[in-house]
Amino acid sequence: MNAFDTASRETKLEAPLLELVRTRASQLNGCAYCVDTHTADARAGGETERRLYALPVWSETPFFTPRERAALALTEAMTRLTDGPVPEPLFKQAQQEFDETELAELVWSITVINAWNRVAATTHAWPLS
Template sequence: MTQRINYVQQSPELFKKFFELSNLLKDSTIEESIRDLVSIRASQLNGCGFCLDMHVKEARLHGERELRVHHLATWRESTLFAPRERAALAWTEVLTRLPEHGVPDELYERVRTQFSEKELSDLTFEVMAINGWNRANVAFKTVPGSSDKAFGLDKANLV
């Protein structure tokens, strides 16, 4: 795969602001393990190889179990995810795919049993951010692994 354009170089100020949002999310009410799962699952749904590669490596560096990463594509059938994680994954999927008639009330109510209003707001920003990154990297065919050294992901020892 050949990258189309380097959007970081072409729009440095916009990239900087969007990157700042992503960094702010690290201090949100959503725990790191759920942020990792959300980023991986949205990247799977969007077919973003760059982000999938990056977030799998980050999850490994954060101590995520390899089997859980493998089970993300079929999380509904897996016994490896807690109710709070399942709610986050369901929220990620509905916001990533945005059904024609919006988010169903039943799903919203189910997710609200696991997240406070503040947490749900923070989770929504997390999903918004990863979907934005996915769209930029899919549009411009950013090469998976091309930023590993810059982000310290080479330490994940995944080749």
């Protein structure tokens, strides 16, 4: 898992975007440890409290760029695969915002955080106080 995680961090994608993706997937998966970790990492990287608080309702706010919106929509669709496959229009929107390499890196990053969430939620990893 550590090697997968390292690979997901060695991308062309901007770090703040990746922290939003990691945080949103972790919220959806109910992974308290990962939400705590990635919101802290996002704040350390300059993310605002306002945007972090709005992340669960990102689609209802004006706080996120089209690129971030495409990444967050893809994150939600990939995280909720039990609802069905990623809708083609949603994937096409991501293709408009990310070049081929970036999109592959984004898909990989979403896959990795979902795997970490499953490990941490299963083993009841809780945030450190």
